[in-house]
Amino acid sequence: MTPKIGILIVDDQRLMRDGLRILLEMEPDLDVVGEAGDGQAALAAYAGCRPDVVLMDVRMPVMDGVEATRRIRQAWPEARVIILTTFDDDEYVFEGLRAGAQGYLLKAVSGEDLAEAIRTVAAGGALIDPSVTRKVVAEFARLAPPRAPGGGLPEPLSERELEVLRLVAAGLTNREIAERLFLAEGTVKNYVTNILGKIGARDRTQAALRAQQLGLL
Secondary structure, three states: OOOOEEEEEEOOOHHHHHHHHHHHOOOOOEEEEEEEOOHHHHHHHHHHHOOOEEEEOOOOOOOOHHHHHHHHHHHOOOOOEEEEEOOOOHHHHHHHHHOOOOEEEEOOOOHHHHHHHHHHHHOOOOEEOHHHHHHHHHHHHHHOOOOOOOOOOOOOOOHHHHHHHHHHHOOOOHHHHHHHHOOOHHHHHHHHHHHHHHHOOOOHHHHHHHHHHOOOO
16 A cells, blocks of 8 residues: 655644644545644654644744744755645745745645645645745746746747746646636646646746746746
């Protein structure tokens, strides 16, 4: 049997922790192996259960989620952390990512999407809420020097691939892109796979940042 993905839930609200545990353990490949009610407790909990993925709230007593993420990543560089919060303020977004989080999701996310995000991050990818992705791309555009469109790509993107990439960067799902472009969802999935390969990105978030870097947005 394939080992389950172990999850540590860090949230100061007991009701939220209980709800997440019930939701996640409905998935056959996910297992909640620990809980903590604040960032300080998260450090001890991580050391005790060594989860594959941490779901980390931001605003908590004793130590907030950003500082807890930073300390966990310093002590265990292999740690995989998803910030799960109600806040999409720029300060929390950029501080959380700078602290080493591989994911940033809002608590309005569906259970299905949360489970898929955990699988993505556990596998070594990154995943950021679509509304947050737009903030990250905008900040990257502000800081990065202008580049010639597509410069440095060994194989250029087709017009359709560029169209799909720009919609990915805007935070649309494959289903939403398919509806926008009147394509089958499977066709869009194939386009996204080809795009990731051409621009050297592991996942959709990295694709959006890479596209900005290459001047494709």
